[in-house]
Amino acid sequence: MATIHFIGGEKGGVGKSVVARVLAQYFIDRGIVFTGFDTDRSHGALLRFYTDYAQPIDLNAYDSVDELIEAAVALPEQHILVDLAAQSYDPLAKWLLESGVFAVAEELEIKLIYWHVMDSGQDSVALLARLLDQIGEQFQYVIVQNQLRDEHFNLLMRSGLKEKALMMNAQLMSLKKLYAPIMLKIDAHNASFWAATQRDPGANANVLGILDRQRLKIWLNSAYTQLDRLVN
16 A cells, blocks of 8 residues: 655645655665655755655646656555645645545555644644644544744644544654754755764765764654654
């Protein structure tokens, strides 16, 4: 059974691309076959950091986004990773509902997982409410609480949406806080997470220093422990 992972959250800056990059590195490190698709054709993180594994698609062109289903059928044992740009939900929902994607996926035994990446703000909560109301249980959900900016999700707790999602068999993931300069250094070098954790004795300047590499490894291990439970 192929699995298509949609990494969304609609709002810009909540960490969708970071989660997509973590998943890509997880698949590589665990030896899991995957193909990446990036909906941001100009600034796509998968295209930038995992070039050998990713290709662009256009959510506004059915011929382009249909490639997700074709890829799942062509290689049923693979995982398909879709990094959704900000403001992608409307064209994605249009394609899903107008094309009967959920019925086709059920017939072809393709698993569809939506990773809702959220920060602690009201916008993320409102977008989760919209997603659950419009799509309901047709998706499998992973709610990713991104702690890179804020570790408290009181609005989500008070909204009742967490309980609603859990009743739909949603699963939860927490992306732990990471020392901010580490990500800035990684991005400045256009490095994959693997490259950032390596030390090159012959290099004049490694991506990260010794302790920053250790902090990144601890952070990735925390994410991987949860992904071992969520990805199957």
